[in-house]
Amino acid sequence: MATCPHLSQAHDVTPSARGCEDCLKTGDAWVHLRLCKICGHVGCCDSSKNKHATKHFHQTKHPIIKSFEPGEEWGYCYVDDAFFETI
Numbered sequence: 001m002a003t004c005p006h007l008s009q010a011h012d013v014t015p016s017a018r019g020c021e022d023c024l025k026t027g028d029a030w031v032h033l034r035l036c037k038i039c040g041h042v043g044c045c046d047s048s049k050n051k052h053a054t055k056h057f058h059q060t061k062h063p064i065i066k067s068f069e070p071g072e073e074w075g076y077c078y079v080d081d082a083f084f085e086t087i
Contacts (some may be wrong), residue, residue: 004063004077004079004080004084005064005079005080006064006077006079007064007080007084009037009038009062009063009064010037010038010064010075011037011038013035013036013037013038013039013040014018014040015035015040015042015068015073016040016041016042017042018041018042018048019033019042020033020043020044020052020078021041021042021043021047021052022043022044022050022052022055023044023050023052023054028049028050029048029049029054030044030045030048030049030050031044031045031047031048032044032045032047032048032067032068032069033045033053033067033068033069034053034065034066034067035065035066035067035068036053036056036057036062036064036065037062037064037065037066037075038060038062038063038064039062041053041056041082042068043055043056043064043065050081054078054087057078063077063078063079063080064077065078065079066086067086069072073085073086074086
C-alpha cells in the first residue's frame with residue numbers, strides 16, 4: 001500500500017451525481033466511475049472516451065480520487081501516481 005502527503009486533503013464527500021456528472025450532461029456513456037475525495041465530483045475513468053475524472057484533476061488540481069464502483073475499495077493520487085487502499 002502506497003502513501004502520499006496528499007491523503008491528508010481527502011475527506012468524506014457527497015457524490016455530485018450517481019454517474020459521471022459531465023457525461024450525464026452530454027448524454028455520453030462511461031466505463032467506470034471515480035469520486036474526487038476533495039469536492040465529490042463524480043467523473044469517468046481513463047478507459048472511458050471522455051476521461052472526465054482526469055480532466056477534473058487537471059482543471060482543479062484535486063489530487064485524490066477513489067473508485068466509485070461497487071465492490072472496489074481503492075484510491076489513487078494523481079500527483080504521486082500512487083494507488084492505495086480506500087481511505
